[in-house]
Each structure stands twice: as structure tokens, then as C-alpha cells.
Amino acid sequence: MSDVQRFLDRLAERNAQRGLEPTWIAARRQAGAARFEALGFPNRRVEAWKYTDVRAIATGDFTLARDAEFSPATAATLTLPLEAYRLTFVDGVFAPALSDLDDLPEGVALMPLSAALAENHEAVGGPLGRLTGVEFSPFAALNTAFMEEGAVVRLAPRTVVKKPIILQFLSRAGEQAVMSHPRILIEAGSRSEATVIEHHVGEAEAANFTNLVEEVFLERGAILTHYKLQEAPHQDLHVASIHVEQARDSRYTSFNLNLGGGLVRNDLVTELDGQGAEAHFNGLFYGQGRQHVDNHTLANHNAPRTFSNENYKGILDDRAHGVFNGKVVVKRDSQQIEGFQSNANLLLSDRAHIDAKPELEIYADDVKCSHGTTTGQLDEEAVYALRTRGIDEQTARGLLTLAFAGEVLEQVGLDVVAERVELAVAGKLPERFNLAGLVEAAVALSED
Amino acid sequence: MLEVKDLHVTVEGSEILKGLTLTINAGEVHAIMGPNGAGKSTLSAVIAGKDGYEVTQGTVTFEGQDVLEMEIEERARKGLLLGFQYPVEIPGVKNIYLLKAALNAKREAEGLGEIPAPEFMKLIKEKVAFMKMDTSFLQRAVNEGFSGGEKKRNEILQMLVLQPRLAMLDEIDSGLDIDAMKVVADGVNSLRAEDRAILLVTHYQRLLDYIVPDRVHVLVDGRIVKSGDAELARELEARGYDWVLEETAA
Numbered sequence: 001m002s003d004v005q006r007f008l009d010r011l012a013e014r015n016a017q018r019g020l021e022p023t024w025i026a027a028r029r030q031a032g033a034a035r036f037e038a039l040g041f042p043n044r045r046v047e048a049w050k051y052t053d054v055r056a057i058a059t060g061d062f063t064l065a066r067d068a069e070f071s072p073a074t075a076a077t078l079t080l081p082l083e084a085y086r087l088t089f090v091d092g093v094f095a096p097a098l099s100d101l102d103d104l105p106e107g108v109a110l111m112p113l114s115a116a117l118a119e120n121h122e123a124v125g126g127p128l129g130r131l132t133g134v135e136f137s138p139f140a141a142l143n144t145a146f147m148e149e150g151a152v153v154r155l156a157p158r159t160v161v162k163k164p165i166i167l168q169f170l171s172r173a174g175e176q177a178v179m180s181h182p183r184i185l186i187e188a189g190s191r192s193e194a195t196v197i198e199h200h201v202g203e204a205e206a207a208n209f210t211n212l213v214e215e216v217f218l219e220r221g222a223i224l225t226h227y228k229l230q231e232a233p234h235q236d237l238h239v240a241s242i243h244v245e246q247a248r249d250s251r252y253t254s255f256n257l258n259l260g261g262g263l264v265r266n267d268l269v270t271e272l273d274g275q276g277a278e279a280h281f282n283g284l285f286y287g288q289g290r291q292h293v294d295n296h297t298l299a300n301h302n303a304p305r306t307f308s309n310e311n312y313k314g315i316l317d318d319r320a321h322g323v324f325n326g327k328v329v330v331k332r333d334s335q336q337i338e339g340f341q342s343n344a345n346l347l348l349s350d351r352a353h354i355d356a357k358p359e360l361e362i363y364a365d366d367v368k369c370s371h372g373t374t375t376g377q378l379d380e381e382a383v384y385a386l387r388t389r390g391i392d393e394q395t396a397r398g399l400l401t402l403a404f405a406g407e408v409l410e411q412v413g414l415d416v417v418a419e420r421v422e423l424a425v426a427g428k429l430p431e432r433f434n435l436a437g438l439v440e441a442a443v444a445l446s447e448d
Numbered sequence: 449m450l451e452v453k454d455l456h457v458t459v460e461g462s463e464i465l466k467g468l469t470l471t472i473n474a475g476e477v478h479a480i481m482g483p484n485g486a487g488k489s490t491l492s493a494v495i496a497g498k499d500g501y502e503v504t505q506g507t508v509t510f511e512g513q514d515v516l517e518m519e520i521e522e523r524a525r526k527g528l529l530l531g532f533q534y535p536v537e538i539p540g541v542k543n544i545y546l547l548k549a550a551l552n553a554k555r556e557a558e559g560l561g562e563i564p565a566p567e568f569m570k571l572i573k574e575k576v577a578f579m580k581m582d583t584s585f586l587q588r589a590v591n592e593g594f595s596g597g598e599k600k601r602n603e604i605l606q607m608l609v610l611q612p613r614l615a616m617l618d619e620i621d622s623g624l625d626i627d628a629m630k631v632v633a634d635g636v637n638s639l640r641a642e643d644r645a646i647l648l649v650t651h652y653q654r655l656l657d658y659i660v661p662d663r664v665h666v667l668v669d670g671r672i673v674k675s676g677d678a679e680l681a682r683e684l685e686a687r688g689y690d691w692v693l694e695e696t697a698a
């Protein structure tokens with residue numbers, strides 16, 4: 001049986017269990033399946049997949065999870081310790097017991113996709129798939145064929161959400177590997193403001209496949225800070241297609257923080273459709289062991305006076321492989337735009353590898369754009385200098401690695417998130433080097 | 449305190465130190481002078497543990513312990529500290545991180561706990577003021593964008609915070625104007641104590657007007673060829689190195 005057929009058989013099994021669905025869903029499901037069947041899994045002869053081999057996904061035998069059972073004690077150790085509204089999914093299945101939707105402020109709708117469909121499927125049908133259709137990639141097509149659960153976030157105009165909204169995806173260890181195809185739909189009304197944290201995490205022994213499609217609509221003046229904290233187990237397979245549409249004066253800030261997963265591919269695309277729209281792509285990826293992390297980003301400047309700034313940093317250890325492909329496209333007549341892009345990579349081992357490719361496509365003349373990429377190792381002179389001050393080698397390397405990540409981490413407004421990333425990239429620094437303590441000391445000094 | 453016996457050191461196949469012997473006792477300030485290429489910087493680099501220096505013969509002991517067998521950080525924790533001629537820039541690592549991490553490493557080696565934050569801040573502010581530095585230096589990345597003089601002050605600041613048993617200062621006067629030199633010299637002089645020693649490596653006598661040494665050694669071609677008191681430095685300043693070379697040859 002071909003790889004594609006195995007996935008289609010799983011789809012047929014699942015479809016046979018489904019009740020009656022709105023016709024538009026069934027039609028899109030079919031279109032997704034047809035497209036996936038026609039394309040098959042991407043191979044490395046396709047430019048966009050040149051550096052990422054997806055055979056681990058294609059040859060996998062994944063079933064669909066039937067329940068959302070998860071030990072609350074384990075969940076408590078994995079979850080971000082933040083005061084937040086929270087939707088939790090276990091292997092793609094909504095877990096009400098691990099969610100917290102109490103006291104949602106007026107103007108905020110936060111619910112699982114299944115609930116949103118039950119409530120008013122037509123309201124979902126409009127935006128769903130409008131940005132990321134089945135043409136986007138074979139994975140987006142596959143997701144569309146299987147779509148049934150996920151998260152819907154709607155913010156009414158001028159709604160400012162103080163607490164972050166956490167979308168938590170837990171991956172469970174089990175005898176049978178499972179797959180999930182979550183959809184995230186975020187619609188931010190004009191001048192609304194929120195922070196959404198997408199958190200992928202799970203049991204250490206898990207080896208599941210997550211194929212996410214995410215569509216984000218920012219209306220005029222909306223401000224969204226979007227964290228994607230990827231701490232999935234090291235055998236998990238993770239593909240995410242994130243597509244953002246930005247109206248006039250909207251601001252989208254992404255923190256794409258990749259620490260986990262065995263095979264990770266992120267496609268992050270924004271459409272800067274209105275004047276004054278701004279996109280900030282901040283990324284940090286850390287790979288160890290045989291992790292493979294691929295980040296493809298694209299900023300489409302479709303309107304004049306739009307702004308994009310991208311700063312991605314990669315740290316690769318052991319035999320990890322990183323891919324960075326950042327593209328800025330300025331459409332004809334999109335004048336007075338600014339698009340900046342920078343990517344720096346740190347290789348901590350001789351066998352770590354990075355493929356970095358920044359791209360600019362400019363079809364307008366009055367633009368300010370720059371891009372660049374650098375790759376290097378830790379400065380051994382600096383390691384030595386720190387050691388001559390009594391700092392042990394491991395800590396010296398940790399401090400320097402953190403310093404490299406610092407430019408991105410400094411932008412992270414949520415301390416809980418920043419500290420988790422620090423811990424992951426610098427290793428557990430001995431207590432005496434407690435960085436939190438140092439930060440406090442530095443703050444005390446500046447206030448004095 | 450420090451005993452260097454018949455030290456031979458090779459760098460990339462060529463012998464730089466050719467049987468150097470030196471004893472430094474607690475409470476003393478020693479200066480090693482000599483023409484360029486004599487091996488002055490090699491001595492302090494070997495004692496600090498820099499890579500690329502092969503000791504082919506001889507010993508270095510610090511309070512009876514074999515220095516050459518110690519890890520770089522262990523040497524520092526025992527109180528052997530080197531002030532660099534060219535301090536390295538460490539982008540992204542704030543000065544205050546370095547100072548706190550280094551001080552706590554030393555305290556741990558001494559069986560003391562982590563320094564309480566208020567105590568640390570008080571100490572740091574006092575030392576920064578002494579070195580006539582602005583507290584904003586603490587928030588800046590180590591040496592990044594510092595002028596030559598600022599880098600040297602920063603080296604002495606680290607010494608004042610870490611209070612070494614033996615401070616080795618490699619060409620600490622190079623690139624300093626006279627005001628900066630005075631500040632640096634004041635810093636070094638404040639380290640003078642009964643239970644501590646200082647080793648100055650310098651090309652010029654000028655520094656020794658401000659930090660008066662107990663002993664002066666002339667290093668030529670990998671060996672100490674003449675030792676004396678502070679008067680010897682003045683003589684070198686007045687007459688150059690040639691007469692020492694002639695005397696040695698004779």
C-alpha cells in the first residue's frame with residue numbers, strides 16, 4: 001500500500017464514523033483529500049522541501065486519538081505557570097478538564113472548533129480555509145481532509161484581553177502513534193489587542209504527528225502577539241502552516257520558539273494588505289541530538305507603507321539540522337515599504353548543520369530592505385576569558401550561548417516563557433549562576 | 449607563594465621560555481621587564497592556563513600545589529588571576545553577569561554560599577566608584593565597544609571584586625593616558641596586602657613610578673638575566689636594555 005493510500009484509508013475509516021456534516025465541510029474535506037492524493041507527500045526535488053525529508057511522516061502509521069485522557073499531575077508539570085485562559089487538546093482531542101474558560105471578558109470568544117461549528121457553522125465556514133487553502137501545501141490539504149477540531153478565538157472590536165490566551169497541545173506516549181490535524185482560527189476585530197500562546201508539549205516518550213493549520217485575521221489596528229512555544233517530545237513530528245492577514249495599521253508580533261520535536265517544519269506567512277501594517281517575526285530554534293528544525297517565513301508587502309522585521313537565531317548542537325528560509329516580497333506599487341531580515345546561527349558541534357537562505361523579491365523602487373545571514377561557532381577566546389575568572393567551562397559555554405540568543409529573548413515579554421527557553425538553551429546552570437537573580441540585580445542597579 | 453622553577457615553554461615548535469626561575473612571596477610586588485619578544489607575556493599566559501603553550505620542562509607551584517595540573521577555572525578560584533593585555537569583548541554577556549558568576553564561583557570554592565544581592569550591589573558600587581567608572585558599565589556587554597582605557601579599568605575592577613591572592617597584570621599600562629594610568633595604578637596599589645602578591649609584566653618603566661615594585665627582573669630571550677629592586681627599573685629606563693645584554697654576555 002502506498003504511503004498516501006494509508007492516510008486516505010485512515011480518512012475513510014474516520015469519515016465512516018462521522019455523523020451528518022454541513023455540506024461545505026464535506027466538500028472541503030473531499031477537496032483536501034483529492035489535492036493530497038494528487039500531490040502526495042513533498043519530496044526533496046521540490047525547492048520548498050529541498051532540505052527537509054518528510055519520509056518519517058510519510059512512512060508512519062498513525063491512527064486518530066479517540067479520547068483526551070491525560071494524567072492531571074503530568075499535565076500540571078507540562079503546563080505554563082501563567083494566569084491565563086486556556087484551551088487544552090490531547091493528541092488533537094479537546095480536553096475540557098484541562099481547560100480554563102472561566103470569566104472570559106466581554107468581547108472574547110474562545111472555544112474548540114467543534115463547539116464553534118455546533119454553535120454556528122456558517123460563521124466558521126467563511127474564514128476557515130480562506131487564507132490557507134488546499135493549494136498551500138500537501139500538508140495543508142491533508143489537514144483540510146481531516147479537519148474537525150482545533151481552536152477558535154474571536155475578539156470583538158476594541159476588546160483588550162489582559163490575560164494571555166493559551167492553546168495547549170499535549171502529545172501522549174502510547175503503543176500506537178497518533179496523528180492530529182488541528183485548525184486554529186483567530187479573528188481579531190479592529191483595535192482589539194491580545195496575546196495568544198500556542199504551546200506544544202507532551203510526555204517524553206511520545207512519538208506522534210501533529211499537522212497544524214492556523215489562520216489569523218487582523219482587522220484595522222488590531223494588535224496580536226503570538227507565541228509558538230514548541231517543546232514537543234523529541235520523537236514528535238510537527239508541521240505547522242501559519243497564515244496571517246493584516247489590515248491597515250495592524251501589528252502582528254510572532255515569537256516562534258522551537259525547542260522540541262524530532263522533525264519540525266513551520267511555514268509562517270503574512271499578508272501585509274493595508275497601509276501601516278507591521279509584522280515582527282522573532283524566532284529562535286534550538287536543535288540537539290538528531291532534531292531537524294525547518295523554518296520558512298514569508299512577508300508579502302501587498303500595500304504601500306507596510307513594515308516587516310525578522311530576526312531569527314538558530315543554535316544547533318550534536319547532529320541537529322536547521323533550515324532557515326526567509327523571504328520578503330514587495331509587490332509592484334508597494335512603495336515606501338521597509339522590510340528587514342536577519343538570521344544568525346550558532347553551531348555548537350562539528351556535526352551540526354544549517355541551510356540558510358534569505359530571499360528578497362522587490363517589484364517596487366521606493367523601498368528600504370535588507371537581509372543577511374551568518375553562521376559561526378562559540379568564540380573560544382571568550383570561553384577562555386570567562387574561565388580565567390573562575391567560571392567553569394560548561395557555564396561559560398552556557399552564558400555565551402544565552403548571550404547569542406539574548407537579542408531574541410530580550411524581546412520576549414513573558415518571563416515564564418523566556419526562562420523556559422533560557423533553561424533549554426543554556427542547560428541547567430548551577431544555582432550560583434542563577435540568571436534570574438542576576439537579572440534582578442541588574443534591575444535593582446538601574447533603578448537606583 | 450609562587451615558585452617557577454626552570455620553566456621551558458614551547459609555542460608552535462619554538463622555545464620561548466628557556467629555563468625561567470622565579471620566586472614570589474606573599475606581600476611582594478614583582479615587575480618583569482624586558483625587550484619585545486623576550487617571553488614576558490608567555491609566562492603569565494602559561495600560569496593562567498592558556499591553550500597552545502607546551503611546557504617541556506620545569507614546574508610552577510602556587511602555595512605548594514602544581515599549577516600546571518589545574519583546570520583554568522581552578523587556578524582562578526585558588527586566587528591566581530590574570531589581567532589581560534588585550535581584554536576580549538564578550539557580546540551579550542553583561543559585566544554584572546560576569547562579576548557575579550565569577551565571585552560566586554570563587555565563594556563556592558572557598559565553602560561560602562552565594563553572595564546576597566544587597567551585599568553584592570554594595571560591593572560592586574564601591575569598586576566601580578573607586579575605578580572612577582560609571583555604573584552604566586555594569587549593564588554593558590563585557591568590553592564591547594569599550595575604549596582601550598576602559599578595558600584596562602575593567603580588568604582592574606574584576607581584580608578588586610575577586611580579590612586574588614596573586615594578581616598577574618600583563619602590560620596593564622599599554623594604551624593608557626596619564627589620567628587612566630593613575631586610576632589603574634591606584635586600583636592595583638589598593639590590592640597590595642601582606643597576604644597577597646602582584647606580578648607586573650611591562651615594557652616600560654613609566655608604570656613603576658606609580659606602582660613601586662619590591663623586585664624587578666629583566667627577562668631576555670626566555671630567561672631572567674638580572675634582578676634587583678625598583679632602582680633597576682629606573683636604570684633600565686635611563687640606559688635601555690643593551691647594557692644588561694652586554695653584561696650577560698660577558
